[in-house]
Each structure stands twice: as C-alpha cells, then as structure tokens.
C-alpha cells in the first residue's frame with residue numbers, strides 16, 4: 001500500500017541512496033537537520049530488511065547483496081534490481097551501485113582530483129574527506145575470515161610475469177600514488193565476509209537518528225520550484241511501501257540534494273525544466289510529463305547530459321592450464337556443500353571472495369604524444385571461453401579526453417546518445433600501447449596461450465575490431481552529466497553545478513553523485529564518490545541559508 005506523503009517538512013530531501021546520497025544524507029543529518037532520503041528501489045541488504053535471496057540463505061539475515069560470491073548475480077538475474085530506465089546497467093535498490101557492485105575500493109590517486117577537479121577540490125583539499133571515509137570504511141584485501149586466499153592460480157601465474165617484467169607489488173590503498181608498473185590484490189569493502197560500505201556505516205548512523213527518515217520504493221519525479229527556489233519534491237510510488245504526493249522542504253531554508261546517479265540525476269533535472277533546450281523539449285512533448293511540466297519561461301538552460309564519460313574497457317583473454325574456474329553462478333542455487341558451510345559457519349572460503357575471483361589488479365601509465373599522462377588499470381577475473389581462461393579488462397581512465405552525451409526519450413528513459421569511447425586519437429593510442437606492452441609481459445609466462453587477441457592479430461587491428469559502444473566497452477563507471485566547475489553553463493561554460501555543488505541559477509538545489517565528476521578516476525570510482533560526498537556535505541553545511549526568491 002502506497003502512502004501519500006504527510007504534511008511533514010524536511011530541512012533536506014536527498015534523492016537517491018547510492019555512493020553519493022548515503023554519505024551526504026548522513027552528514028547533513030549528523031549536523032542536526034531533519035533529513036528525508038528518498039530511494040526509488042526496494043531494500044537490498046539484510047540489515048535493511050532486504051528479501052532477495054536464494055533458498056540456502058533463508059533463515060539468515062543475509063541477502064544476495066551481502067554474500068561476495070553472489071555479487072555477479074546481477075548479470076544472471078537483474079530483475080527488480082537493475083535500473084529499467086537508463087539503458088545501461090545500474091543498481092536501482094537501496095544503496096544504488098554500492099549494493100550491487102563488485103565492492104572494489106580504491107583510495108584515489110592525487111591526480112584524480114588535481115587533474116580533473118576545479119579549485120577547492122584538489123587533492124590537498126580532499127585529504128580530510130578521504131580520512132573520514134577511510135576511517136569508516138577501511139577496506140580489505142583478504143575477505144575470508146580465516147585469512148586465506150582461495151584458488152589463486154590465475155593470480156600467481158600472471159604475477160610471475162609481472163615480477164619478471166619489473167612490476168612492483170603494492171598494498172594499493174597504502175600507496176594510492178603508486179599507480180605505474182605496480183600491481184596488487186583487489187581491495188574491497190567487504191568486512192566479516194559480507195558487503196560493507198556506506199550501507200553498513202553511514203546509513204546505519206543516519207537511520208539511528210530520530211530526525212532521519214528513509215522512504216524506499218519512492219521515485220522523485222521532479223523538484224517543485226519557483227524560479228531558482230525549490231519548495232519540494234513530487235513523488236511517485238514505485239511499489240509496495242512507497243510514497244506519493246508532494247513533500248516540502250522547510251520554508252525558506254530547506255534544500256534538495258539530487259544524488260540519483262549519472263543518469264538518474266540528469267533525468268530529475270530535465271523533468272524539473274533544467275537542461276539544454278533540445279532535451280527539455282523532449283520532456284515537454286512527452287505524453288508522461290508534457291502537460292504538467294514547468295513552463296518554458298522558467299527553464300534554466302544548462303548543459304545537463306554533456307561530458308558523459310566511463311572507463312574505456314577492452315578485454316584481453318589468456319589461457320593457462322593451471323587456472324581453475326569456479327562456478328559462482330551455479331553457487332546461487334546450488335552451492336558446493338562445503339563452501340556453503342564454510343561461509344555460513346565461519347565466513348570463510350570461496351564464497352567470501354567476490355565473484356568471479358578477481359585479481360590481480362595492475363596499473364600502468366602511458367605518456368601520450370599529446371603530452372597527457374593517461375592512467376590504465378587492468379582488472380583480472382577467472383572467466384572466459386575455456387575453463388582455464390582469465391579475462392583481463394583494461395580500463396583506460398584518468399587523462400581520457402573523449403566525452404559523450406546522454407539524452408532522454410519521450411518515454412522518459414535516459415540513454416547513451418553518443419558513447420564516450422575512443423573519440424580522441426590519443427585515447428586510442430594509449431589503449432593500443434597499453435595492450436601491446438601487456439602482451440609482451442604476459443607472453444613470457446610459461447604455458448600461457450592467447451585467446452584474445454589471437455597471437456597472429458596486431459594490437460591495432462584488435463583494438464579497431466572491438467566496437468566503441470557500451471555493450472562492448474562499458475565499465476559501469478558513468479560520470480559527468482552534471483559537471484562541477486566555475487564556468488557557469490548558462491553563459492557558455494560546461495558546468496551544471498558550482499563549486500558548492502549547487503545547480504547554477506538556483507539557490508537551494510544541489511547535485512552530489514558521480515554526475516558532477518569532470519573526468520574519470522584512475523580506478524573504480526565509488527570511494528572517490530563517497531569522498532566527494534563528504535566534501536560536498538562540508539561545503540553545503542557551511543553555506544548561508546538561501547534567501548527565498
């Protein structure tokens with residue numbers, strides 16, 4: 001039964017409970033404000049009353065989201081978990097991406113801030129926020145409670161080749177700046193053999209405060225605004241326990257924070273009449289919103305949807321007779337009995353390892369002939385065309401210049417209109433150089449054979465053969481559609497939000513999630529997003545209350 005929203009008002013309404021939304025909601029609530037966190041999806045992890053689980057987890061407080069060995073179930077059965085309105089994979093459940101992702105967790109390289117972000121957001125500015133996140137979520141590179149690693153044949157064989165080529169083993173989060181010719185074990189937010197992260201920390205402290213309210217199964221349709229001043233949020237009940245109606249912020253001083261993800265936040269802004277004219281016209285002519293959309297004389301013209309980016313993923317695949325594949329998908333319904341018992345009784349064994357048995361993670365930098373240093377992260381997993389295969393994905397990240405664009409359909413689904421992959425020739429050069437180098441390194445590993453690329457294929461021919469679309473290159477690390485910057489997008493700049501994460505042309509509307517990142521990070525971005533959210537909370541709390549206009 002859906003509830004109609006009450007007459008209660010909130011100092012802050014945060015839309016979306018992902019890597020950005022949970023930390024910012026917690027910090028705003030910690031400062032004594034009344035906070036409503038609105039999440040479109042259902043509960044996920046057991047601690048917040050999630051229910052999605054295989055039969056062998058019945059009777060425990062665990063769901064599929066808690067057990068690391070089941071994390072790849074999102075690919076086998078995304079129903080009711082993955083976002084249905086984005087065209088690419090995303091988690092639309094409590095926790096957003098942090099409930100469904102592989103939990104890889106990297107302290108950012110200083111350049112992730114210094115190269116990408118504007119004044120006030122450089123690595124020295126982010127030190128305190130980084131310390132805050134890592135004190136709550138330390139991360140872990142041994143997930144089994146008995147302190148052991150399981151089925152590491154792939155890791156061992158590949159790292160022999162890396163050692164011989166002079167790569168250095170590091171504990172990655174002890175040395176975030178050592179990201180060239182280094183490798184390490186994957187580091188995860190897994191604690192006590194279960195998914196950890198913001199759902200187990202920030203959301204727990206927020207939920208314990210009387211002035212904090214969480215509504216799941218509730219979609220924020222758009223913000224209600226008069227000119228640049230937002231008075232509330234229009235809600236739609238998604239299912240079951242959700243809420244509908246309009247919920248208001250505290251008159252005069254209340255604020256709305258949009259943290260609905262790179263596609264979701266852009267969509268909320270577009271439905272609220274904030275964005276480029278061509279996309280606002282699509283909303284205006286849509287059968288769903290058209291007749292009730294804010295009138296065009298109130299539109300705020302900003303480049304929402306531009307600057308879309310993601311890691312460029314390119315998979316290589318090797319074969320080694322020693323590699324052993326584990327059936328993590330099979331473990332969903334029929335886990336090996338001893339592995340199930342080891343997990344349930346002592347949180348040890350294979351099922352504490354994130355599927356499909358990740359690692360090593362390898363870093364490399366390419367000095368581009370355009371003078372830009374581009375960062376590559378290689379991420380290995382035991383999966384491929386044979387039972388003894390390992391796929392190693394090359395992520396080209398920091399330094400990429402290619403950008404794409406997101407748009408919206410009349411059905412109000414967002415989609416990748418222009419994919420951001422390899423549109424810049426030097427980005428492509430870096431991908432080719434990186435793969436060429438890694439082929440040389442791995443070819444020296446005894447008994448290793450190549451599946452992709454084949455040994456007769458040139459690296460350039462191989463790279464050209466992989467389509468530059470999200471299904472072939474996508475890494476699920478979308479950023480950029482509501483970019484932060486001092487160059488106001490209303491007057492020809494690229495930025496949608498200012499240095500306080502406030503939407504230009506408004507006085508109490510903010511965006512705090514991956515969408516504000518100007519460029520992609522070196523590694524998987526969720527730690528950087530949480531750090532950004534800590535920083536945003538500091539800056540928002542330091543602002544004077546809006547003067548109602």
Ligand SMILES: Cc1cc2nc3c(=O)[nH]c(=O)nc-3n(C[C@H](O)[C@H](O)[C@H](O)COP(=O)(O)OP(=O)(O)OC[C@H]3O[C@@H](n4cnc5c(N)ncnc54)[C@H](O)[C@@H]3O)c2cc1C
Nearest residue numbers: 016018019020040092096097101104220264513514524526
């Ligand atoms: C399969 C997968 C694997 C990944 N693996 C990793 C990894 O190992 N490590 C890593 O660092 N990153 C990983 N990522 C990326 C990472 O999870 C995301 O970058 C991160 O979660 C983005 O944070 P966010 O706050 O911007 O958005 P999200 O975490 O996506 O959160 C947005 C939330 O807003 C909600 N929402 C959307 N629209 C509305 C609305 N209108 N009203 C109410 N709620 C709404 C969504 O349901 C969602 O819960 C992975 C992502 C995926 C999909």
